[in-house]
Amino acid sequence: MTKATFLAAAILAAVCTPAMAQRGPQGPMTLEQYKSAQQARFAAMDANNDGAVTKEELTAQIAARMGDTPPPERVDMMFQMIDTNGDGKATAAEAEAAETARFAKLDADHDGILTPDERRAGMMAMMRR
Numbered sequence: 001m002t003k004a005t006f007l008a009a010a011i012l013a014a015v016c017t018p019a020m021a022q023r024g025p026q027g028p029m030t031l032e033q034y035k036s037a038q039q040a041r042f043a044a045m046d047a048n049n050d051g052a053v054t055k056e057e058l059t060a061q062i063a064a065r066m067g068d069t070p071p072p073e074r075v076d077m078m079f080q081m082i083d084t085n086g087d088g089k090a091t092a093a094e095a096e097a098a099e100t101a102r103f104a105k106l107d108a109d110h111d112g113i114l115t116p117d118e119r120r121a122g123m124m125a126m127m128r129r
Helices: 003-015 031-045 055-066 072-082 092-106 116-128
Strands: none
Touching: 031 055, 031 092, 055 072, 072 092, 092 116
C-alpha cells in the first residue's frame, strides 16, 4: 500500500466519524475492536442507509466534520482505498477488507493487538514515505 493510500486511510478514519466515541477504543485494541470502529464509521458515512458509500456521501461527511468541502482529488484518493472493485460504491465488505489490511500493517509485532504506540509509529512511518 502506498503512502498516499495510508494517509488517505488515516484521514478517512479521523475525519469521517460523527463523534469521537465512534473512533473505538483509544488504548490497545484487537482486530475485532478495530473492525467494530470501522463499522461505526461506515454507518455514519452511509447517509441513505443503502449499504454502500458513494463519493458524494464521503464528501458530505468530510465537509460536515471539517466545515469545508474537501478537494476532489483527496476524496478520490480516499474513496479508491475503500472502493476496491471500482464500481463507484464502497460496500461494507470492501471497507472491512481495507481496515483488516491496515490493521495488519500497523500491528508491528503481529501479536493481534494494536497499541497506541503502534498506531502512532505506523502513521508516522506512512507520512515519511
